[in-house]
Amino acid sequence: KTTSKPPPLPSPLRFSKFYQSNMRILVTGGAGFIGSHLVDKLMENEKNEVIVADNYFTGSKDNLRKWIGHPRFELIRHDVTQPLLVEVDQIYHLACPASPIFYKYNPVKTIKTNVIGTLNMLGLAKRVGARILLTSTSEVYGDPLIHPQPETYWGVRSCYDEGKRVAETLMFDYHRQHGIEIRIARIFNTYGPRMNIDDGRVVSNFIAQALRGEPLTVQKPGTQTRSFCYVSDMVDGLIRLMEGEHTGPINIGNPGEFTMVELAETVKELIKPDVEINMVENTPDDPRQRKPDITKAKELLGWEPKVKLRDGLPLMEEDFRLRLGISKE
Numbered sequence: 001k002t003t004s005k006p007p008p009l010p011s012p013l014r015f016s017k018f019y020q021s022n023m024r025i026l027v028t029g030g031a032g033f034i035g036s037h038l039v040d041k042l043m044e045n046e047k048n049e050v051i052v053a054d055n056y057f058t059g060s061k062d063n064l065r066k067w068i069g070h071p072r073f074e075l076i077r078h079d080v081t082q083p084l085l086v087e088v089d090q091i092y093h094l095a096c097p098a099s100p101i102f103y104k105y106n107p108v109k110t111i112k113t114n115v116i117g118t119l120n121m122l123g124l125a126k127r128v129g130a131r132i133l134l135t136s137t138s139e140v141y142g143d144p145l146i147h148p149q150p151e152t153y154w155g156v157r158s159c160y161d162e163g164k165r166v167a168e169t170l171m172f173d174y175h176r177q178h179g180i181e182i183r184i185a186r187i188f189n190t191y192g193p194r195m196n197i198d199d200g201r202v203v204s205n206f207i208a209q210a211l212r213g214e215p216l217t218v219q220k221p222g223t224q225t226r227s228f229c230y231v232s233d234m235v236d237g238l239i240r241l242m243e244g245e246h247t248g249p250i251n252i253g254n255p256g257e258f259t260m261v262e263l264a265e266t267v268k269e270l271i272k273p274d275v276e277i278n279m280v281e282n283t284p285d286d287p288r289q290r291k292p293d294i295t296k297a298k299e300l301l302g303w304e305p306k307v308k309l310r311d312g313l314p315l316m317e318e319d320f321r322l323r324l325g326i327s328k329e
């Protein structure tokens with residue numbers, strides 16, 4: 001018996017995966033600080049086509065200006081809390097304000113972005129069979145020093161921390177229930193060129209203050225610690241995670257740990273030796289210490305950061321000088 005039925009036409013997605021060698025990559029939040037550096041790196045590979053979806057809440061077209069009009073690049077003004085229909089092979093899902101002053105500004109929106117936004121990107125990944133990477137945060141670990149637990153936690157960071165926890169949960173549930181390929185990066189404090197100048201984060205604050213000749217504002221007690229990862233190392237880690245075999249969660253960060261007083265002294269020494277350091281009031285719920293254990297990233301991704309704080313700060317200084325219009329004396 002013979003059948004005269006023609007074989008089914010390949011779906012647009014299958015067509016792209018098997019007949020075309022280009023990789024189509026969606027970057028949500030690609031107009032932001034980390035996202036725009038990620039786009040720069042992805043665009044270096046001529047086989048990549050990059051689509052950015054961003055609502056410009058904390059990001060800006062300016063961060064992507066060198067790609068606007070490029071044939072392998074597309075920029076869409078889009079809010080991830082709304083459904084998105086595109087055909088892609090990979091999704092880097094970064095959309096979410098990262099700085100406390102921005103994510104606390106409209107906490108309900110922050111939760112919607114994390115929950116509904118992540119759900120939409122997972123629905124998209126499911127429909128087109130794409131692999132999706134979420135940029136989660138070290139904040140999911142909370143402040144491990146407070147033990148036993150009193151009732152004094154204010155919850156002002158919850159829209160971000162809890163939002164990311166739900167986003168991680170959704171990722172794993174889509175993975176288990178629908179077989180979506182997922183990757184979860186837990187990002188620790190990252191710094192570098194293109195950070196918002198007035199976003200209130202410590203590295204951007206100290207560098208802008210030093211350049212403007214204003215006192216560096218160390219929030220009390222000043223002994224709290226953070227570990228700062230330069231953005232090129234971060235982007236390298238994210239791409240290795242996406243391309244590798246492991247779902248994560250995997251910590252991506254630089255284990256070099258500094259107190260805020262030490263950071264202020266380093267910025268002072270490198271940028272403006274005569275600047276003052278002022279101790280000021282802190283905000284509620286400030287985590288007292290933070291440093292990533294990167295054993296997993298080293299073993300599973302062969303990744304570790306290369307740029308030391310002392311080498312990264314001058315690169316950021318250069319960018320801030322240009323944007324603030326303050327030249328070196």
Ligand code: NAD
Nearest residue numbers: 029031032033034055056057058059079080095096098190
């Ligand atoms: P950023 O604020 O510079 O970038 C976030 C981008 O997302 C911006 O371009 C913003 O306009 C966009 N965005 C926000 N809400 C959106 C929405 N509803 N729809 C579409 N776009 C939206 O922040 P970043 O530092 O580049 O952070 C990127 C990601 O990394 C975030 O998911 C953040 O939570 C995570 N992260 C960053 C750090 C850090 O130190 N920078 C630390 C931990 C986690």
Ligand code: UDP
Nearest residue numbers: 082083084085119120121122123124126127
């Ligand atoms: N979604 C999207 N783009 C797509 C497919 C889905 O934005 O290409 C959204 C969709 O609107 C839904 C969410 O993703 O709100 C979850 O989709 P899923 O198919 O998992 O769930 P359902 O639509 O059945 O609720």
Ligand code: UDP
Nearest residue numbers: 200201202203205217218219224260282286
């Ligand atoms: N911080 C500071 N001076 C500033 C801004 C922040 O001393 O002008 C401190 C803050 O109290 C916290 C640390 O720097 O302990 C990191 O704060 P940031 O907002 O940069 O990041 P996150 O708290 O999200 O890690």
